Every structure is written in C-alpha cells, then in structure tokens.
Amino acid sequence: MPQQSPLDVPEGDPFGPHNLPYGVFTTPAEPERRRVGVRIGGYVLDAGAVAVALGSPYAGLLAQGSLNPLLAAGRTAWRDVRRALTAWVTDPGHRGTVEPHLLPLDEVTLHLPYEVADYVDFYASEHHATNVGRIFRPDGDALTPNWKHLPIGYHGRSGTIVVSGTDVVRPSGQRKAPTDPAPVFGPSVKLDIEAEVGFVVGAPSQMGRPVALGDFEEHVFGLFLLNDWSARDIQAWEYVPLGPFLGKSFATSVSAWVTPLEALDAARVAPPARDFPLLPYLDDSEVDRPGGFDLRITVSINGQEVARPPFASMYWTAAQQLAHMTVNGASLRTGDVFGSGTVSGPEVDERGSLLELTWNGRDAVELADGKRTFLEDGDTVTLTAWAPGADGTRVGLGEVTGRITAA
Amino acid sequence: MPQQSPLDVPEGDPFGPHNLPYGVFTTPAEPERRRVGVRIGGYVLDAGAVAVALGSPYAGLLAQGSLNPLLAAGRTAWRDVRRALTAWVTDPGHRGTVEPHLLPLDEVTLHLPYEVADYVDFYASEHHATNVGRIFRPDGDALTPNWKHLPIGYHGRSGTIVVSGTDVVRPSGQRKAPTDPAPVFGPSVKLDIEAEVGFVVGAPSQMGRPVALGDFEEHVFGLFLLNDWSARDIQAWEYVPLGPFLGKSFATSVSAWVTPLEALDAARVAPPARDFPLLPYLDDSEVDRPGGFDLRITVSINGQEVARPPFASMYWTAAQQLAHMTVNGASLRTGDVFGSGTVSGPEVDERGSLLELTWNGRDAVELADGKRTFLEDGDTVTLTAWAPGADGTRVGLGEVTGRITAA
Known part of the structure; x- marks a missing residue:
C-alpha cells in the first residue's frame, strides 16, 4: 500500500479526477x-x-x-x-x-487564467428577464417582442474582468430618481450582483463565417461562474437607448477555474420547451446532444446562502448564443468570453440578483448581520455550483467571490 | 542644390512634415x-x-x-x-x-496599426441623435432625457475592427418589419455607414482611478477616421432593451493612419454651448484648452461626395467621453479605442449616415450610377478629412475605405 497521497482524493469530492478544471x-x-x-x-x-x-x-x-x-x-x-x-x-x-x-x-x-478578447453578456433567463421587465417597465409587456426570437446580448468591457478574490470598489456615477430635477453624482446606492455562467472560446473563427449550432464544442473550451456586478441606479439612468455601460463596466468577476466542457457530459439537459418556432440557425430541436447544462448555483452573501439559481432553466443555450453572436459574420478569437446573463429560476429563492430578490429594494433580504436591499461596503458575495457527473458523482465549479470596498 | 527628394514635400501637402501620422x-x-x-x-x-x-x-x-x-x-x-x-x-x-x-x-x-483592447462607441452628435430619435421614435422626444447630461456610449466588438481597405461582407441576421408576423432571416437590406472619429488610448490607467477631463492628453495618443458599419434593419429589431449588438459587430473600419494629437494643436475648438449645467467631472467650461477638434470630414460613395460632416459641431468632446468612461473606476488599457459616434452637422448635406441622408430610405441619394437609399453590393465608401494646421496649412487625416461584398 502506498502511503496517503494528495492524489487519493476522497470519494465524493467534487474536484476529483473526473473534474480537473x-x-x-x-x-x-x-x-x-x-x-x-x-x-x-x-x-x-x-x-x-x-x-x-x-x-x-x-x-x-x-x-x-x-x-x-x-x-x-x-x-x-x-x-x-x-x-x-x-x-x-x-x-x-x-x-x-x-x-x-x-x-x-x-x-x-x-x-485570471486566460487573456480576455471580447466579452459579450447575454440575457438568457426568461424568469430573470420577466422579473426585470416587471420591475422597470411595469406598464408594458414584461418581455420585449424580440426576446423569444433571439438571445439578446450586448458587449461588455473586457479590461475590467477580474479573477475571483479581487476586491470591487463601489463605483460612482450619475443617477436620477424620477422625482429628481437633474441627475446627481455619487457612489452607487444600488450595487448588485448577477449570478451567471461564463463560457470561454478556444478555437477562433474567420470573419464572415458564422458558427453553426452544432459546432459549439469545436470552439468553446469550458465554462465557469461569473458575477456581473451591476450598479442599478447608474444603469437605470444611462441605458436608454444604447444599453448598459458604466452600470456594468467597473468590474466583472470570474472564477479562477475553468471547467472543460468534457467534464460536464453527464450534466447536459434539454432547455425548456420553446414557445415560438425558431429560425433555422437557432433551432436546436434536432441537435445531437441537448444544449443546456444542469448546474446548481448557490449565491451567498457573507457566507449566508440567499439564492439557488438553477442553470438548467435557461431559455437560451450557450450554443444558441454562440450561433447568434456569429451569424452576422463576426469572428471569434481565442479568449472571447460570453456570459449567460443572470440565472434566475421560477421560484423566489432561485433569483440570481438582489434586484429580483428584493424586488428593487422593496423587500429586504434578512442576513445574520442585518437586512440587505443592495450591497453594503464590506459585503462579500460568493457564487458556488456543482453539476451531476457520471455514476452519481458531483462536478464542482470553482467559486467566484468578491468583496465590496468603499468608493 | 540636392536633387529632388521624396522629402521635398510640396508646400500645401496635407501630409507634410507638420503632420507625420x-x-x-x-x-x-x-x-x-x-x-x-x-x-x-x-x-x-x-x-x-x-x-x-x-x-x-x-x-x-x-x-x-x-x-x-x-x-x-x-x-x-x-x-x-x-x-x-x-x-x-x-x-x-x-x-x-x-x-x-x-x-x-x-x-x-x-x-491595423495597434492591437485593439476595448472598443467603445459614443453617440455624441446632437444633430445625429436628434435625427435618429425623430426617425425611430417619431412620437416621443427626439433626445432621451439623459442625452445632455452624459455622453451616451456602449461597448462594441474589438475583434472585428479592421483596417481601411478591408472588404466588408454584407451581414445576415434577423429583421422584422412592424407588419411582419414574425422575424425573417437574410442579408441586411439596410446596410449603412457611420462617419466617425476614433481615438486610441496609449497610457493605461488603474482600475478604481477615474481619468479627469484635464488628463485626456496624458492617455490619448491620437485620432483617426472610423466607419462604424451598421445594419439598420438588424439593429432596429434587436436593440431594445440592451442596445446595438449584431447590427454593428460584423465590422468597424479604421484608418491605417493615426494622427498624433500634437499635430492637431491648431485645430482645437470650443464645443457648442451647453444647454444644461454639467456635473463637475464633465464640466469643461474652465479647461485650459478647448476639447473640440475642427475636422472637416467628407463621405464619398464610389468616389462621389455625399456629405461633409463637421466634427467641430459635436456636443460631447473626446475628453468628456474619456472622463465619463472611467468615472466608475473602469481602467484603460493601451489600445483601447473609442469612437465619437456618427458625426452629423446641422445641415442636410452634413449628415454622416445614409439613415439620416435618406431619412431611413424615404429620400434616395442620387449617385452617377443610380439612386441609393442604403448600400448596394460593390459600393465603396470612403471617408477623408482634414484639419486646419498652423500658418494656414492643412493636416490630412488618413482615409478609411471599404467595399461591400455580397452576403
């Protein structure tokens, strides 16, 4: 018998030899x-x-x-x-x-384990988009007319993607409440998280050559947890008509560990049934393997669990996002990162942002150290996740964590 | 007398020794x-x-x-x-x-003379934003309430920035006319240009440290002409609520020549009077030197001039854009590029996009080879510009040109 080795990983460890991020x-x-x-x-x-x-x-x-x-x-x-x-x-x-x-x-x-090329953030959870629509556009339809026809996305700032553990300075910026006569400037008072899953592109593609749904695994190397920090007050004032900018660009935290797609073969699941027929380049009804991933995410603030967003509930898959992102001929580069968008499930405790968990500050979350509507200085947010592996194992995803420091 | 040398640049040449891009x-x-x-x-x-x-x-x-x-x-x-x-x-x-x-x-x-890090596109011409607002939101105010309080911007795709002379493949994507029951897929039928001026960042900045208005020249190396190709039909269907994505990300052409800011000292001009007091981080009423640049741009299609957008008319300056982009603590990297947004002046023949020149296709532009509402396959678009130099000289900007090829 060899003596005890670090390689003798206990059975059931989510970072055993079946994982290897x-x-x-x-x-x-x-x-x-x-x-x-x-x-x-x-x-x-x-x-x-x-x-x-x-x-x-x-x-x-x-x-x-x-x-x-x-x-x-x-x-x-x-x-x-x-x-x-x-x-x-x-x-x-x-x-x-x-x-x-x-x-x-x-x-x-x-x-940070890769050099980030372009960063695109999607908006792929129907539950999240519906919640946000209800909060911000209470008089209109919760989902915009395009939502079920294409995976809505936008480019984010690559240069402020930081590795898990990096402190996040509370951003300052303009905000304007509807009752304010003019915008005011100061540290964000609605600093939030977005629990997401990120994907990193390995093999590049040529400009002018769309990547088909079925070629997802030829280009995407792996996935990881991603926290798309969001200043809701800055975002609300700036985002019409060209989308989020400074409300998002101050920091995006990613896990230090990239899980290769191969480690997640047993976690593939079919996405939810589609409500509308999809255009051929997005139609995944006939694909060889399902495009969803059954990742069970946990969101914690200061060590206390506040939500369990289920990634399997995402309406749009990463393969659809990749096909959409390139259908206009946009090329891929090694290190391109794309985020799923906030993962929120149908249940109240499955929501991946404080915006939704507190309904834009109306209903505080109770923590051991007090109530929270949005993040306070000193708060540490941690995302963890696991996925089912083969034979009853669990595949752990590397955590992503970050602490808020004062402006 | 030495014999004739390439260095004996004729007097009045806009690329004389006073320029040196x-x-x-x-x-x-x-x-x-x-x-x-x-x-x-x-x-x-x-x-x-x-x-x-x-x-x-x-x-x-x-x-x-x-x-x-x-x-x-x-x-x-x-x-x-x-x-x-x-x-x-x-x-x-x-x-x-x-x-x-x-x-x-x-x-x-x-x-391409630099490796592009992040790419941000602004929307800084009041005339352009007003025209677009009138075309797309005829029942509302032309400018959104935030427009005169902050330079609206969004991140674009760095990986599809290409050097002048690169062919641009007509992008395909989803579009949906209001009368269509569902979106259709195909090559864009509203392929357009945006005549812009781009700026490239040299010296980086630290995360968490905003760059003040007065530090613009410590960070920005130079400027160049930029054509932000735009598929208006794709953009119109996708852009609510998170902004432009595939309607822009297929290609952005930049000049092969970067003009150092120092060559443009004589072209500095004050921006238009501001209609609202600005928050201190954007207030340029007391700066040492004016933030505008008097660049006279010409837009040509197949060699025929169609517009002369005046960059001096831009409401927001590049220094304000840089201050805004970093006020939330976002860092700068060497090679960050930001575009001014479409340059349009107050006159009809000063508009920097076909969207405006043809009023979304209503009024065709007459070219020698036929009418144009939007670009046809084979069309070549060229932007040129010059700026006043010292002592009556002209400083030429390197052209940016591109030809449309079939989808």
Missing part, C-alpha cells in the same frame, strides 16, 4: 512566474512541470503562463490533454513524478 | 515583417529602420511590428519621438540616412 497560479517563492495548474482535491497540480518531467508532447501547451495556447489548440488537443492529465493523476505508475508538483491550494495565488 | 506596413518582399511607418507626402518612412541606423534611443519603440509599445510609452515619449521624426524628415544632414528608408505608399501594404 484548469487555472493559472503563482507561488510565494516565484510570484512573477505564472503557471498552468489543474485542480485536484485541495491541491493544484503544476501541469506544465509534470508535462516537462514526463517528456509529454503537451508540454508546449501546458508549460505556459496562461491558458490561451491550450485554448487556441482546439478540440482534439483539449481531449488529448485531458486524457493525459487524467492518467497522470490516476495511474499509480506516475505518482512519483506527479506528487512533487502538487501544491496545497491555500499556498498558491490564482490569477 | 503613424501606421504599420509590410512590403511585398517581406510580407510577414510588420514595421512602424510614418507617412510623409506620398511615402512611408520605415521609422524603426531609421531609428536603428541613427542609433536613436527610440529604436526600441519604433522598430516594432505594432504601435502598441509607442502608445504605452506615454506622453513624454510621444513628444520626444515626434521631435526626432520631425528632425529626421526636415534636417538636410539626415537625408542620406533617411532617404533609403522611404517607400512609395502604393508599394506597401498597410495593417
């Missing part, structure tokens, strides 16, 4: 040397170092300071690298080589 | 080796090669394949490099070194 880390000894890591249990594997030590053909993709080279390598490489990693962490013959390259998670610093 | 080029002999060039008359100067030949301290900034290192170097470096370049092209003592590194413009290929 990717990240980028540094150590205190070498704070400038970023390295690709793979999470296994409570450890991070220095994947590049192992690849070099084993003379692996994937050293060129893994002995890097960012995931971008691996992302750009395409689906066959993703599959082959994952097979190799799985062998390294499960094959007893590799233990002697692998174990020296395992570092406890709490001894490393995690970084 | 920057670009990136390759030659047929070395199509993979991108080099920083400076335009002088009908020639491009291989600036990096001259810097190396002269042992210049700026060789590290100029002997590069993109302008990004120079952009990142900051304002003092921009000024010093410009002084050096001016000496190289005007000092007879340098002629022997400089002349071998001049290439006729028609013998080089020009490329």
Whole structure:
C-alpha cells in the first residue's frame, strides 16, 4: 500500500479526477512566474512541470503562463490533454513524478487564467428577464417582442474582468430618481450582483463565417461562474437607448477555474420547451446532444446562502448564443468570453440578483448581520455550483467571490 | 542644390512634415515583417529602420511590428519621438540616412496599426441623435432625457475592427418589419455607414482611478477616421432593451493612419454651448484648452461626395467621453479605442449616415450610377478629412475605405 497521497482524493469530492478544471497560479517563492495548474482535491497540480518531467508532447501547451495556447489548440488537443492529465493523476505508475508538483491550494495565488478578447453578456433567463421587465417597465409587456426570437446580448468591457478574490470598489456615477430635477453624482446606492455562467472560446473563427449550432464544442473550451456586478441606479439612468455601460463596466468577476466542457457530459439537459418556432440557425430541436447544462448555483452573501439559481432553466443555450453572436459574420478569437446573463429560476429563492430578490429594494433580504436591499461596503458575495457527473458523482465549479470596498 | 527628394514635400501637402501620422506596413518582399511607418507626402518612412541606423534611443519603440509599445510609452515619449521624426524628415544632414528608408505608399501594404483592447462607441452628435430619435421614435422626444447630461456610449466588438481597405461582407441576421408576423432571416437590406472619429488610448490607467477631463492628453495618443458599419434593419429589431449588438459587430473600419494629437494643436475648438449645467467631472467650461477638434470630414460613395460632416459641431468632446468612461473606476488599457459616434452637422448635406441622408430610405441619394437609399453590393465608401494646421496649412487625416461584398 502506498502511503496517503494528495492524489487519493476522497470519494465524493467534487474536484476529483473526473473534474480537473484548469487555472493559472503563482507561488510565494516565484510570484512573477505564472503557471498552468489543474485542480485536484485541495491541491493544484503544476501541469506544465509534470508535462516537462514526463517528456509529454503537451508540454508546449501546458508549460505556459496562461491558458490561451491550450485554448487556441482546439478540440482534439483539449481531449488529448485531458486524457493525459487524467492518467497522470490516476495511474499509480506516475505518482512519483506527479506528487512533487502538487501544491496545497491555500499556498498558491490564482490569477485570471486566460487573456480576455471580447466579452459579450447575454440575457438568457426568461424568469430573470420577466422579473426585470416587471420591475422597470411595469406598464408594458414584461418581455420585449424580440426576446423569444433571439438571445439578446450586448458587449461588455473586457479590461475590467477580474479573477475571483479581487476586491470591487463601489463605483460612482450619475443617477436620477424620477422625482429628481437633474441627475446627481455619487457612489452607487444600488450595487448588485448577477449570478451567471461564463463560457470561454478556444478555437477562433474567420470573419464572415458564422458558427453553426452544432459546432459549439469545436470552439468553446469550458465554462465557469461569473458575477456581473451591476450598479442599478447608474444603469437605470444611462441605458436608454444604447444599453448598459458604466452600470456594468467597473468590474466583472470570474472564477479562477475553468471547467472543460468534457467534464460536464453527464450534466447536459434539454432547455425548456420553446414557445415560438425558431429560425433555422437557432433551432436546436434536432441537435445531437441537448444544449443546456444542469448546474446548481448557490449565491451567498457573507457566507449566508440567499439564492439557488438553477442553470438548467435557461431559455437560451450557450450554443444558441454562440450561433447568434456569429451569424452576422463576426469572428471569434481565442479568449472571447460570453456570459449567460443572470440565472434566475421560477421560484423566489432561485433569483440570481438582489434586484429580483428584493424586488428593487422593496423587500429586504434578512442576513445574520442585518437586512440587505443592495450591497453594503464590506459585503462579500460568493457564487458556488456543482453539476451531476457520471455514476452519481458531483462536478464542482470553482467559486467566484468578491468583496465590496468603499468608493 | 540636392536633387529632388521624396522629402521635398510640396508646400500645401496635407501630409507634410507638420503632420507625420503613424501606421504599420509590410512590403511585398517581406510580407510577414510588420514595421512602424510614418507617412510623409506620398511615402512611408520605415521609422524603426531609421531609428536603428541613427542609433536613436527610440529604436526600441519604433522598430516594432505594432504601435502598441509607442502608445504605452506615454506622453513624454510621444513628444520626444515626434521631435526626432520631425528632425529626421526636415534636417538636410539626415537625408542620406533617411532617404533609403522611404517607400512609395502604393508599394506597401498597410495593417491595423495597434492591437485593439476595448472598443467603445459614443453617440455624441446632437444633430445625429436628434435625427435618429425623430426617425425611430417619431412620437416621443427626439433626445432621451439623459442625452445632455452624459455622453451616451456602449461597448462594441474589438475583434472585428479592421483596417481601411478591408472588404466588408454584407451581414445576415434577423429583421422584422412592424407588419411582419414574425422575424425573417437574410442579408441586411439596410446596410449603412457611420462617419466617425476614433481615438486610441496609449497610457493605461488603474482600475478604481477615474481619468479627469484635464488628463485626456496624458492617455490619448491620437485620432483617426472610423466607419462604424451598421445594419439598420438588424439593429432596429434587436436593440431594445440592451442596445446595438449584431447590427454593428460584423465590422468597424479604421484608418491605417493615426494622427498624433500634437499635430492637431491648431485645430482645437470650443464645443457648442451647453444647454444644461454639467456635473463637475464633465464640466469643461474652465479647461485650459478647448476639447473640440475642427475636422472637416467628407463621405464619398464610389468616389462621389455625399456629405461633409463637421466634427467641430459635436456636443460631447473626446475628453468628456474619456472622463465619463472611467468615472466608475473602469481602467484603460493601451489600445483601447473609442469612437465619437456618427458625426452629423446641422445641415442636410452634413449628415454622416445614409439613415439620416435618406431619412431611413424615404429620400434616395442620387449617385452617377443610380439612386441609393442604403448600400448596394460593390459600393465603396470612403471617408477623408482634414484639419486646419498652423500658418494656414492643412493636416490630412488618413482615409478609411471599404467595399461591400455580397452576403
């Protein structure tokens, strides 16, 4: 019997060898040397170092300071690298080589794992869009006429995407209550979260060549939790007619861990039934595998759970979003990120934003340390999630967390 | 008398030594080796090669394949490099070194001169916004209530910014006329232009630190003509409530030449009088130098002039746009691009889009080869511009041109 190893991940651990999400880390000894890591249990594997030590053909993709080279390598490489990693962490013959390259998670610093190219944010939850419509346009239809015909999206700011754990400074900006004679300037008083799932593009596409629904897995490498921080007061005053801008662009937090799509094969589910026939480029009624992902998200503020948004309830799938985003000929680049939009389920405690949970401040959420309508300075928001894996396992998603600091 | 030299630029040439815009080029002999060039008359100067030949301290900034290192170097470096370049092209003592590194413009290929980080598009012409409001919202106020309180903007797609000369494939997408029972899919039938001026950020800023109005020139390196191609039918159906997306993201063309702000000192003009008092972070009534630029733009289709939009008429200045874009703490990166929004003056023939020139297709524009409401396949659109320089000179802006190809 070999002695206890970090590779002996307890059964039921959501970060066992069936998961193997990717990240980028540094150590205190070498704070400038970023390295690709793979999470296994409570450890991070220095994947590049192992690849070099084993003379692996994937050293060129893994002995890097960012995931971008691996992302750009395409689906066959993703599959082959994952097979190799799985062998390294499960094959007893590799233990002697692998174990020296395992570092406890709490001894490393995690970084943004890819260089973000373009960032698009969607609006794909029917429950969320309906709630927002009811709150902001109480006299009109909750959903705009286009909502069930296309996945509504808009571009966000790539340069302010930050890794989980980064403090978020409360943004200042203009706001104007309907009763104010003119806008006022100051720190946002309606700072909110949006619990989302992000997707990162690996293989690029050519300008002028739409990506078909069925080619989703050729281009998208993996997914992660994303918190699209939102200043509702700034957003409400600015967003007509060209959409959200400063209400969103101050920070978007993403998990340090990217879960490869392959780890989520058992979590694929059919999206909800569609209420209208879809145009052919969005019609997923005949696709080989369902486009939804059964991710169970939990939103916590200061450690206290406030909502459990179910990603399986999203009306529009990520594959539909990708097909829509490129149908006009827009190209994809390695590192393009797109967010699902706030994940909200049909139930009150499944809503992925405080805007919805408090109905724009009307109904406070009760926390142990007091009531909340929107976020207060010092609040820490954490999103976690898991998905069903094969054979009753759970696939954990890396958390995304951030603390609000004063303006 | 020395014999005739490419450096003997005719008096009155808008690309004389008072201008010196920057670009990136390759030659047929070395199509993979991108080099920083400076335009002088009908020639491009291989600036990096001259810097190396002269042992210049700026060789590290100029002997590069993109302008990004120079952009990142900051304002003092921009000024010093410009002084050096001016000496190289005007000092007879340098002629022997400089002349071998001049290439006729028609013998080089020009490329996108910087790596674009984020792209933001504004909506800063009161005349344009008023026209659009009247066309699309005839029953409401032409301007939304926020318009005169903040420069409205939104993020665009960085990955589809292309250099002048790149063909633009007609995009396909969803559109729905009010009388249609459901959206239809197909090539855009309302393909349009937007004549704009773009600005590129050089020196980055830190997240959480707004850039004040007065620090505009510390961060912005230069400007250029920009054509924000727009599919009006796709845009009209998709843009409520989150703004333009696929109607814009298929292509944005920029000039191959970036004019440094220093070349435009004589073109600074005060913006129009403001109708409402501005919040302090946007209030430019007391700034040291006026924020407007007197750029005279010409829009041509297939060589025939259709409009002359005056950039001096813009309500919001680029400095105000930069201050607004960062007031929420959003950081700047080297290569961030922001566009002014369509430039339209008060007169009918000063409108910078076909949407306005034809009043959404009602009044066709007469061209030699037929009438146009929107663009037809094969049409070539070209924007040119000049600005007043010192002592009666003209500063030319590099053109931006693009041809529509069939979907």
